[in-house]
Amino acid sequence: WGTLEPERGRIDTALLDKELAAARQAGQKLAFRIMCCSTYRRQPYHPDWLEKIGGRVVTTRYGADPLPLEVPDLDDPVVLEAHLDFIRRLGKRYDGHPDISHIDLGSVGWWGEWHMSQSSSLKMPTLETQRRIVDTYLESFRKTPLLMLIGGGEMLAYAVEHGCGWRADCLGDMGGFSRSWCHMRKGYPGWLIEAGALDAWKHAPVAFETCWDMRKWVDEGWSLRYIFNYALAVHASAINNKSAPLPEGEHVRAEVERFLRRLGYRFVLEEASYPAVVASGDSLEVAMRWRNVGSAPCYRPYRVAFRLRPSSRQNATFVHATKITVDDWMPGEVEVFTESFLENPPDLPPGPPAECRAEVPLPADLPAGSYTLDISIVDNTIKPVVQLGIEGRLPDGWYPLGTVRIAR
Template identity: 35%
Template sequence: MKISLSISGISTVMTLIAAFCAPVLAQETVVVRPREIDDVLMNPGIGFMTFQRFNGDDLNAGKGWTEGKPIVYQEFDGDLQNKDHPMTTIAYFRVYWKFIEPEMGKYRWDLIDHALKTARRRGQTLMLRIAPYGTGKENDVPGWYRNLVGEKKDWPVEKWQVDPEDPRYVKHFGKMIRALGKRYDGHADLESVDVSIVGAWGEGAGSNRLTDKTRESLIDAYIDSFKQTHLVTLLTDEKTNGYALSRTDVGWRIDCLGDMGGFNPRWSHMNDYYPQAIINFGVRDAWKKAPVTLEVCWVMQHWKDQGWDVDHIIDESLKWHISSFNAKSSPVPKEWQPSVNRWLKKMGYRFVLRKFTYPAAAKAGDKLSFTSWWDNKGVAPCYKEFYLALRLKNEQTTEILAANADIRTWLPGDNLYDDAVLIPDNIPAGEYDLQIAILDPLSNEPKVKLAISSRRPDGWYSLGKIKIAD
């Protein structure tokens, strides 16, 4: 198998040569209109995720969940299916600083390495948050740091365990984040990293009270260290979200999706905080460049027990351009499965190839021109650098022709992409199957499932026949 790079456009010189050279190949154009399918598709970086678990693991019992501590690995029987929970392509690991740096300057990278390897084996990538602390003494900052700064005091924010304005906090927590980035930025199995800077569970409580110096120093530790892996900020306040976005394209997340009044019957996150904060904190258009990932408030069964409208919650999340959802590895109520399937068909990206045209015949060494019309029926783009490719294949020969498309720019709705890819001059003459796929640049294998029929067992999609002449 060979892979050939794309050559965009058709030069005037080549066009004139083709016009005057004989014999001239018949310029019959093949028009392909693939049939759309309605299946739920598992694709990279979108959909539900597991939490402190992986595909094939048992879910949390009842309405409880675990977080912040090292993963307790379950014995794996080889079955990747998740009972009462959608299959996923993301595993989310949230761990407290104390476990990553139990001794000053000595990091337990093995905790992350093991999670990354397990995620890969289970068909997932790893989303990561290192939270500075949780609540209570058992979920405190590292013991060595507590000894440095002394006992917990009554800070102005209830969910602070230590004073973030103490310069030692920026020094040590920031140093750990920079070391994290040095080791893992761009790791193929790392989905994204949460920009966790302060507050219980790293949710950002009190971010608005930080001085500019402290806020910017903590955010800079992430942005300076992660140039390739996507960063996701908590939706906290105008200054924090605004500063992060002023430096780079970052996504955003919330950790209480679905709250319709569980804390206060006259106030809810869904009606009185999130819609306003998305606008006021300047993240309304952040989804165009980086992912929006949302987390359930409590668990979905709690939503049902409270009588909250799951379809309303789903529709709000789609309006906010959700790509992925953390249900905390808790069961999805069976009665809600149709609604969840509807959600999964809109969450993130969903590419439908509406129309594709190409010449019925071409010559080796020439360019194969094509036009394509794509409909992204999801609510977000694909944020990964996968590439579009055509394949010429028969019993003797396989050639992959890479196009120059940047699928990260394919926003919801219609997208046109026309190109011309070079046919190798040494390809044998004959009839070939023309196929299309979106590939992983690391493996050069199909990575994205399209919402069309004609998918082959190897992940490529058949378009039709083409004749290649010498």
């Protein structure tokens, strides 16, 4: 919070805009979370102006560290109103930003993770305060997906009920903290079932952060196939491995690549048919069968588009974006958290076929001749934004289907 609002009422948009530009340049999207409570004594997360306006900042200790930490009291009316105002202004500026993938619904607890574990004296804010914070995020970010932290308890259920996805720490923990308890078998199932969050993936993303990183998994002898199949089965869209290198091992890279090929949505065009000849001014009809072989839907209404690329350079290229959107092309499903699932999560099957038919209206003055018909999935700027699970991708993101002759 303090980094993004160094002065009361002024968001450091230059900082966030720089990160968004870097993500765009790398062909990625940015996800972030707001944090208020830091466990680092010399790096507090709240603004230094908070006490100057009468906000209550309290001290506590974290774990065995004897040194005091300063954290804001979100139950204090001055602190709460200042933070809610910050969220509203952040949403006014960045809601729906095309370079933002999702935002963690953070703010509360250590690192914005909705718990105060190992605090010597502080408890979580009241449920009333928690609800006000969740409601403000929901009101401020109506276009950008919000992900609630899995440790949010009642607020996880509340946020999911209002359209949020969820995010979980410690993917891969198969017993690193206890011989009798682990996140994968004892933590996630209970939390998600209790919150009614098993189907949240159908309308908002699921994201994971690894426990330690993948090197720890391999060192402990935990099965990569088990962990990855588990994440795919609960329909994860994103994973944060903390920028750590991959573990050493003969089969590690193959397992990771297998996982990444299915993480999130992955669209395969299985079949496409269209007439060999069509007249200018008529419609080119294309019948298609698509399949989502990934683990999650696409949460943006990207559209199927076609391009006619003339053999003669003297003729212009014609592009048409259809009304066919990809956000309802669903992945396959398996029953999760049964005894057999927790023993050995199965491979996620591919999704059902998505059959559709497009009519591409051709201009009446389209010159006769031979054209290459290309296909892609585009955003509102008619820019290809999805790498399909098929071969033939051109440098500009389009995929050639074949040739068609335009007659006059």
